[in-house]
Amino acid sequence: MDPLSEKQVRGAFVNCSKGEAARMKLPVGFGELRWEELDFLGWRDPGAPLRAHLVVPAGESGGKPVGITLRVPERSRTSAVQSSLCRICLTSHASSGVTLFSAPRAGAAGRDGNTVGLYICSDLACPLYVRGKRQPSMRTARYEESLSLEDRIDRMRLNLLAFVANVRLPSAT
Numbered sequence: 001m002d003p004l005s006e007k008q009v010r011g012a013f014v015n016c017s018k019g020e021a022a023r024m025k026l027p028v029g030f031g032e033l034r035w036e037e038l039d040f041l042g043w044r045d046p047g048a049p050l051r052a053h054l055v056v057p058a059g060e061s062g063g064k065p066v067g068i069t070l071r072v073p074e075r076s077r078t079s080a081v082q083s084s085l086c087r088i089c090l091t092s093h094a095s096s097g098v099t100l101f102s103a104p105r106a107g108a109a110g111r112d113g114n115t116v117g118l119y120i121c122s123d124l125a126c127p128l129y130v131r132g133k134r135q136p137s138m139r140t141a142r143y144e145e146s147l148s149l150e151d152r153i154d155r156m157r158l159n160l161l162a163f164v165a166n167v168r169l170p171s172a173t
Helices: 006-011 018-023 126-130 149-168
Strands: 041-044 051-056 066-071 083-085 092-094 098-104 115-121
Touching (some): 006 018, 115 149, 126 149
Antiparallel strands (some): 051 066, 098 115
């Protein structure tokens, strides 16, 4: 992912107001991010624990990054004996490692209360899980895949782009 300025990050959001984007707290250590290791920027808002944010790089040359504001449920059921699957990177976690994030749709549909939800790694660290740089907690085995690392990264990006495209739809289809 190409490095982004604070202004670019705040200006990328499509499903919140400009005021909300201006007030959101950026990730801790934003100035020291290793952009070359990121496929997307994802963080839980340190000032609002029930909010999270994703910024996806521009899809095509000359395009702009797209930001999505997410909501986290106040309470979620967790169990160490059940496992859950992130729908972005397909990493299996103990159920507490995956959270249902909901995103208001962009535009009028979102202002009317329409949302889209997806189960995603609770820490939004999908690129680290795909690359094997982070292991899910409370999991002793990782499923071996026949896909190459590049193919797993491409699959993760496509899953994320599909979610972003769904958020940008004017209404449910």
